[in-house]
Amino acid sequence: MEHIKNPFIYGTRVSGDAFCNREEEVEELLGDIRARQHVILFSQRRFGKTSLVWKVLEEARKEGIIPVHVDLYPISTLGEFIEEYAKAIARTLSTYEKATRLMKGLFSRLYLSMGVDPAGNPQWSVGFDRNREIETFDEAVSSVENYLKRKGKFGVVVFDEFQQITETNGEKIERRLRTAIQTHEHVCYLFVGSKKHMIHDLFSNPNRPFYRIGKIFPLGKIAAADLRGFIEKRFNEAKVDIDVNAIEVIVETTECHPFYTQYLCHVLYDIMESRHIRADDVPKAIGFLLSRESTAYMNTWDLLTNRQRQALVALSETVPGESPFRTEMLRRFNMSQPAVMIRALKSLVDKDIVDKEDGRYGIIDLFFKRWIRTFISHSQPF
Numbered sequence: 057m058e059h060i061k062n063p064f065i066y067g068t069r070v071s072g073d074a075f076c077n078r079e080e081e082v083e084e085l086l087g088d089i090r091a092r093q094h095v096i097l098f099s100q101r102r103f104g105k106t107s108l109v110w111k112v113l114e115e116a117r118k119e120g121i122i123p124v125h126v127d128l129y130p131i132s133t134l135g136e137f138i139e140e141y142a143k144a145i146a147r148t149l150s151t152y153e154k155a156t157r158l159m160k161g162l163f164s165r166l167y168l169s170m171g172v173d174p175a176g177n178p179q180w181s182v183g184f185d186r187n188r189e190i191e192t193f194d195e196a197v198s199s200v201e202n203y204l205k206r207k208g209k210f211g212v213v214v215f216d217e218f219q220q221i222t223e224t225n226g227e228k229i230e231r232r233l234r235t236a237i238q239t240h241e242h243v244c245y246l247f248v249g250s251k252k253h254m255i256h257d258l259f260s261n262p263n264r265p266f267y268r269i270g271k272i273f274p275l276g277k278i279a280a281a282d283l284r285g286f287i288e289k290r291f292n293e294a295k296v297d298i299d300v301n302a303i304e305v306i307v308e309t310t311e312c313h314p315f316y317t318q319y320l321c322h323v324l325y326d327i328m329e330s331r332h333i334r335a336d337d338v339p340k341a342i343g344f345l346l347s348r349e350s351t352a353y354m355n356t357w358d359l360l361t362n363r364q365r366q367a368l369v370a371l372s373e374t375v376p377g378e379s380p381f382r383t384e385m386l387r388r389f390n391m392s393q394p395a396v397m398i399r400a401l402k403s404l405v406d407k408d409i410v411d412k413e414d415g416r417y418g419i420i421d422l423f424f425k426r427w428i429r430t431f432i433s434h435s436q437p438f
């Protein structure tokens with residue numbers, strides 16, 4: 057078969073043709089930025105927050121709005137927060153002006169120098185007095201506002217994986233950041249992160265500094281119709297025909313979750329035996345995907361308590377409209393009352409394995425759920 061690169065990408069930010077729709081979300085977020093409305097964008101893991109935000113920043117840039125994207129994923133200390141923020145600022149603003157002059161005008165406590173990585177991409181390194189972290193933090197936080205004010209421009213700063221801020225100096229830093237942000241008139245802030253932490257820990261607790269700082273924006277899945285069109289187009293572009301009912305089986309399996317859809321399509325493309333995919337091919341791809349993930353799933357499983365496993369089995373066998381606490385399940389697992397299962401479910405929520413939405417519990421990883429149902433549920437005693 058002719059070799060064409062797999063058109064389905066999973067695990068990293070997607071852009072260009074690999075990015076499906078989200079037109080309404082892009083428009084809404086752009087509108088918020090134009091209106092200088094701070095936004096808290098959150099979803100479950102891998103719903104496409106980062107990809108969406110980059111798309112929005114690309115559009116914002118075309119309108120003359122200066123975008124700074126700070127990835128806080130790798131940080132666990134205040135020093136690292138400062139480094140990542142300063143690097144993000146340098147990466148952006150150095151495209152507008154000569155880097156060295158800019159850095160001198162921007163910072164007095166932070167020293168930034170630019171080198172190149174082995175691939176030839178610019179790489180910034182940051183230095184500052186570690187005994188003066190708080191002052192350096194203040195300087196980094198006010199630098200974007202100061203720069204934009206001087207230039208008479210407007211910008212947007214995205215803190216991606218914002219929940220990591222809780223790893224720094226705790227509330228003291230959050231309070232300082234909030235106080236500074238409130239005085240900024242030339243920057244709009246987008247706080248992006250995972251649902252659980254953003255909502256429960258940071259933004260909906262009246263005692264926390266970021267309470268009500270901006271508009272709450274829950275990111276949903278991609279609409280089924282858009283996703284169907286996307287799947288067909290991506291296969292067709294790679295010279296593969298796919299039957300409509302095969303697409304249907306895919307979106308039903310992945311429940312329109314962007315990451316799992318791309319993952320399943322990627323596997324389907326990898327294992328296809330001809331350039332025409334039929335509905336029958338999808339279960340093969342699901343089986344393949346499950347076997348690829350089985351070691352990771354087994355490792356997760358091994359670390360759970362018996363009650364947690366029972367609760368997962370109950371959830372994996374619960375269809376919409378049913379309760380995992382139904383008598384049949386409680387009896388099966390010798391649970392005297394629902395509270396026993398609720399306790400186990402809560403501990404699984406803490407572990408990011410289970411999610412609770414509108415009062416209903418569900419296993420986050422759809423393929424983990426399927427793996428439990430297929431390989432565990434009826435084969436192991438509890």
Ligand SMILES: Nc1ncnc2c1ncn2[C@@H]1O[C@H](COP(=O)(O)OP(=O)(O)OP(=O)(O)O)[C@@H](O)[C@H]1O
Pocket residue numbers: 065066067068069070074075076077078099100101102103104105106107108250314315316318319
């Ligand atoms: N608009 C989209 N079109 C197509 N695929 C998408 C889209 N958004 C997300 N995906 C799929 O989901 C994966 C994760 O996307 P992304 O990293 O943007 O999500 P995220 O919500 O930022 O994830 P995390 O919670 O890990 O930060 C991508 O690799 C891609 O497979």
Ligand SMILES: [Mg+2]
Pocket residue numbers: 105106107216
């Ligand atoms: Mg992300």
